[in-house]
Amino acid sequence: MSAKGAADPMTAPILQAEGLTMRFGGLTAVDAVSFTAMQGDITAIIGPNGAGKTTMFNCITGFYRPTEGALRLMRDGAPVELQRLAGHRIARAGVARTFQNIRLFQGMTALENLLVAQHNTLMASTGFGIGALLGAPGYRRAEKLAIAKAVRWLEATGLIDRADDPAGALPYGQQRRLEIARAMCTDPVLLCLDEPAAGLNPRESEELATLLRAIRDGGCSILLIEHDMGVVMGISDRVVVLDHGRKIADGPPAEVRADAKVIAAYLGEGDDA
Amino acid sequence: MPYVGQVWGKKGKPVAYALQQLINGISLGMIYGLIAVGYTMVYGIIGMINFAHGDIFMIGAFIALISIVMLVSGGIMEGPAAILIVLLVSMCVTALYGWTVERVAYRPLRGSFRLAPLISAIGMSIVLQNYVQVAQGARVKPIEPLLPGGVEVMRADAFVVQFSYMQMLIIAVTLAVLGIFTWLVTRTPLGRAMRACEQDRKMASLLGIDTDRTISLTFVIGAALAAVAGSMYLLRYGVIDFYIGFLAGVKAFTAAVLGGIGSLPGAVLGGLLIGLIETFWSAYFSVQYKDVAAFSILVLVLIFMPTGLLGRAEVEKV
Numbered sequence: 001m002s003a004k005g006a007a008d009p010m011t012a013p014i015l016q017a018e019g020l021t022m023r024f025g026g027l028t029a030v031d032a033v034s035f036t037a038m039q040g041d042i043t044a045i046i047g048p049n050g051a052g053k054t055t056m057f058n059c060i061t062g063f064y065r066p067t068e069g070a071l072r073l074m075r076d077g078a079p080v081e082l083q084r085l086a087g088h089r090i091a092r093a094g095v096a097r098t099f100q101n102i103r104l105f106q107g108m109t110a111l112e113n114l115l116v117a118q119h120n121t122l123m124a125s126t127g128f129g130i131g132a133l134l135g136a137p138g139y140r141r142a143e144k145l146a147i148a149k150a151v152r153w154l155e156a157t158g159l160i161d162r163a164d165d166p167a168g169a170l171p172y173g174q175q176r177r178l179e180i181a182r183a184m185c186t187d188p189v190l191l192c193l194d195e196p197a198a199g200l201n202p203r204e205s206e207e208l209a210t211l212l213r214a215i216r217d218g219g220c221s222i223l224l225i226e227h228d229m230g231v232v233m234g235i236s237d238r239v240v241v242l243d244h245g246r247k248i249a250d251g252p253p254a255e256v257r258a259d260a261k262v263i264a265a266y267l268g269e270g271d272d273a
Numbered sequence: 274m275p276y277v278g279q280v281w282g283k284k285g286k287p288v289a290y291a292l293q294q295l296i297n298g299i300s301l302g303m304i305y306g307l308i309a310v311g312y313t314m315v316y317g318i319i320g321m322i323n324f325a326h327g328d329i330f331m332i333g334a335f336i337a338l339i340s341i342v343m344l345v346s347g348g349i350m351e352g353p354a355a356i357l358i359v360l361l362v363s364m365c366v367t368a369l370y371g372w373t374v375e376r377v378a379y380r381p382l383r384g385s386f387r388l389a390p391l392i393s394a395i396g397m398s399i400v401l402q403n404y405v406q407v408a409q410g411a412r413v414k415p416i417e418p419l420l421p422g423g424v425e426v427m428r429a430d431a432f433v434v435q436f437s438y439m440q441m442l443i444i445a446v447t448l449a450v451l452g453i454f455t456w457l458v459t460r461t462p463l464g465r466a467m468r469a470c471e472q473d474r475k476m477a478s479l480l481g482i483d484t485d486r487t488i489s490l491t492f493v494i495g496a497a498l499a500a501v502a503g504s505m506y507l508l509r510y511g512v513i514d515f516y517i518g519f520l521a522g523v524k525a526f527t528a529a530v531l532g533g534i535g536s537l538p539g540a541v542l543g544g545l546l547i548g549l550i551e552t553f554w555s556a557y558f559s560v561q562y563k564d565v566a567a568f569s570i571l572v573l574v575l576i577f578m579p580t581g582l583l584g585r586a587e588v589e590k591v
Contacts, residue, residue, distance in 0.1 A: 061479060091481035105472045108465070115462070116469045120481045122462040143462075186481055 013074055014039040014190055014221040015060070020069035022055050029055040031245040032069070037190070037238070039074070042212060042222040044232045044253075047242035048265055053225045054100065054194060056242070059083070060223070061097040061192055062090035075189055092120060096183035097192040100225075102175045106168030110159055110178055113167050114150035117185035122146055153181035157211065173204045177211070184215065191215060193224040197231045209235045233257065241265065285429030292427055293434045294556045295549070300440040300509065302548020303447035307502035308525030309532065309540035310454070311495030317471045317535040318491050319383070324394040325374055327522015328401035329496050333367040333503025334513045335405055341416055341507075356419055356442070356508065363504045364497040371496025374401075375489055398518075405515040413514045416507065443505045450501050451541060454494070458537065467491055471535075520564070524551075527571040533584020542582060546570075 015037040022030040030052040037043040045053050059066040062085060071082040073093055080093045096117075105113050115122070122142050154160040157177040162170055167178060176196060183191055196212070197205045205228060212235055216222055226232045232239065232253065239256040241249040243265040249256050256262055308330050315323040340362040344355050378397045382389045423437030458464035466487045469477040478484045506521070507513050528547045532539025547567050554566040574581060 063475070063479070087475070087478035088481050088483050091479055097479060099476075103473055103476045105469050105476070107472055108468060112465055112468075116465050116477070116482070117480045119462050119466050119469075123466075182480070 012039045012077075013037065014041075015074070015223065016070075016072040016079075017056075017060070018070045018072070020056065020059060020071060021067050022052075022059055022064060023067045029245055030059070030066075030242075033242065033245070033247045034069075035240045035247060035250055037221060037223055039221050040216065040219070041237040042216050042224065042235050043238045043240065044236040045223065045225050045240045045242060046227075046229075046232055050244075051242040051265075052245040053242055055245075057097070057192055057194055057223075057225055061095055062087040073190065091186055094187070094189035095192060096186045096188035096190075098176075098179040098183055098194060098196060100194040100198060102172075102179055104167040104175055104179055104182070106166065108167060109164050110154065110167050110170065111147070111150055111163040113178060113182050114153060114185045115146055117182045118146045118149065121187075149185060150181075153184055156214065157181045158207075173200055176200065176208075180211065180215075184220070188220055191220050191222045193222065193226075195225055195227060197226055197228040205231055283430045285427070286432050289427050289429035289432045289434045290556070293432075294552050296426075296434070296436050296440060298549035298552035299545060300443045300548075301552060302528075302545035303443055304502045304505050304509075304544070305521070305525045305528045305547050306541040306544025307447055307450065307498050307505075308521060309528040309544045310451075310537060311499050312526050312529040313532070313534055313537060313540040314467075314491050314495050316529070318467060318474075318488055319379075319390075320387075321379070321390045322394065322526065323379075323492075323495075324391070324522070325378070325397035325401060326495065326499060327518035327520075327525065328398045328405075329367060329371055329374070329518070330499040330503045330506075330521055330525075331405065331513070331515065331518030332370050332401060333363050333496070333500030334507045334517065335409060335414075335503075335515075336366045336500065337363040337504035337507050338414055338416060338513060341419065345417075345419065351419070353420070360446070360501060360504050363500040367500035367503070368493045368497045370401075371492045371499075372489055374496075375492040380485065380488075398522075402515050402518065409515065411515065413512050415512045418511060419508055439509050443509060446501065446505065450498065454498065455537070457494070463487075463490060524564075524567060527567060530571060531574050531581055533581025536581070536583040539581055539583035 013036045017036075018034050020030055020033045021028065033052075033056060045056065047053050055064065058064040060071055060082065062082065066083050069083070072079040073082050073095060075094050082090055082093065082095065085093060105116060108116070122139075151160065151163070154163055157180065159170075159174055159178055159181065162174060167175065170178060176199075180191075180193065180196065193212075197208055200208060209231055212222060212224075224236075236253050239249075239251065239253050240247060241256055241259070241262050248261045248265060249259045308326065311326050311329070312323060315321060315326070337359050340359045341355070343349070344358060345351050350358070374397055378393045379390045382393055418439070420438045420442060423435050423440070425433050426436045427434040458467060466477065466482045467490070469480070469482060470484050470487045474484050477487070506517070524547055525544065528543035529540045530543070531546060532541070532543025547570070550570060551563045551567050555563045558566070
């Protein structure tokens with residue numbers, strides 16, 4: 001990623017959704033939503049409960065396969081059709097995510113969680129594990145690099161002291177940060193965060209915002225779902241608002257906040273509406 | 274036969290008898306443990322009991338038998354070097370069987386209802402048994418002992434405690450194989466991927482791990498361990514037939530449950546316990562009821578300790 005791209009975020013899209021639709025039987029959870037997330041931006045998806053935010057997220061990250069529509073990830077200028085890829089290929093294409101209910105590998109240490117995320121690089125550089133079995137020098141080098149990267153992210157998230165503790169034993173706020181660190185260890189171009197501030201206290205939320213800005217400035221675009229409006233308005237470059245599965249607004253935070261439809265969706269429609 | 278211990282009087286006889294059972298029990302338990310690891314690994318990663326695993330063990334024994342016949346009876350080589358070659362051949366070929374079984378019988382059913390792969394596994398078990406019966410005949414196949422002799426550990430009155438070279442080999446090979454295996458699971462990227470798939474397969478896939486390949490490798494490793502067990506069984510007891518996989522498989526499954534299914538150290542511990550229980554029961558009570566004793570343990574464990582000795586309770590998060 002060039003420095004120019006980071007300085008001028010409006011240059012190129014990173015993710016394009018076109019007519020994205022997800023139906024569960026008779027229920028249409030996401031209804032023909034189109035939006036574009038720009039490279040080097042933090043894009044937030046907001047909306048009242050049941051608006052279809054998490055469903056859309058699950059489509060983007062390969063958890064669900066959308067019923068209709070296209071999802072294009074622009075990696076190095078070449079579009080990748082995400083809706084056609086198997087789960088592990090989406091990760092390899094450069095999309096990483098975290099979950100609303102944290103999904104760390106509880107029984108593994110914090111460091112191991114970050115190493116699992118680098119599995120592909122490690123396997124590829126070691127002849128798919130055979131090198132590892134034979135203790136090949138290439139493998140040792142690759143593992144050293146992997147550990148160095150893991151340590152870098154543990155430091156960035158302030159978890160370096162907990163590296164060898166089982167992930168399940170960490171306090172909630174630290175587990176959230178570890179999940180972000182793990183996602184970053186897959187070298188994503190797009191990081192998707194599902195309610196990263198849920199359950200955090202104001203100080204932790206502020207730390208999270210700082211971390212997310214640092215990740216964005218490092219060149220990784222971010223897409224997030226968030227309920228905490230303080231966080232959303234504070235860090236987002238662009239906000240997409242969903243309601244009942246449809247997009248009702250899309251634009252910079254200040255503009256979206258003033259949008260009549262958004263206010264109606266959140267507060268209910270007035271008598272005169 | 275060299276004698277390394279001291280001579281005991283008549284009083285030492287019960288001790289000597291018990292010691293002999295301990296040696297026998299441990300070497301038998303090691304074999305069960307090796308098979309049990311295969312059950313527990315597959316259960317851990319896809320939550321399915323691979324009922325064909327006992328027959329994979331039987332295949333391993335037959336591959337070992339065929340390679341022994343070709344190597345030793347063909348006069349190409351003999352002794353410990355031959356045993357090593359036999360082990361390697363058996364591990365490789367049996368691993369291929371394990372991979373094929375997963376690919377043919379289980380992978381197409383992934384995402385199907387829970388019982389489907391289980392039924393498929395029972396079917397696969399029958400297929401493998403009949404395949405060997407047709408290909409190798411139903412009669413019992415004997416081999417000459419490859420490694421005769423042993424060490425007398427203790428002598429009390431007329432009772433001699435023997436620790437045969439074969440038993441030493443079984444214990445040494447099992448410990449070595451389990452050591453390598455433990456290293457593989459705890460220290461290598463492959464092992465990390467396996468543990469990750471075990472804990473949260475969907476999440477592992479979202480991190481870019483090819484879960485199908487990881488599951489295949491689990492079957493391959495499990496089959497290779499079963500092949501070691503099968504070869505050891507053949508070398509120790511000298512006779513095999515197409516049906517040995519059934520009882521050994523059920524015993525190893527019992528061992529895996531006893532140790533706590535899903536737990537690797539548990540599988541080895543369970544195997545040792547089953548081996549010891551069976552041997553001591555045969556020695557002090559009755560040989561006929563040794564299987565009853567082993568399976569009664571299974572029943573008791575399931576009633577009083579459903580998660581086994583080292584198993585952890587499944588906590589369902591809401």
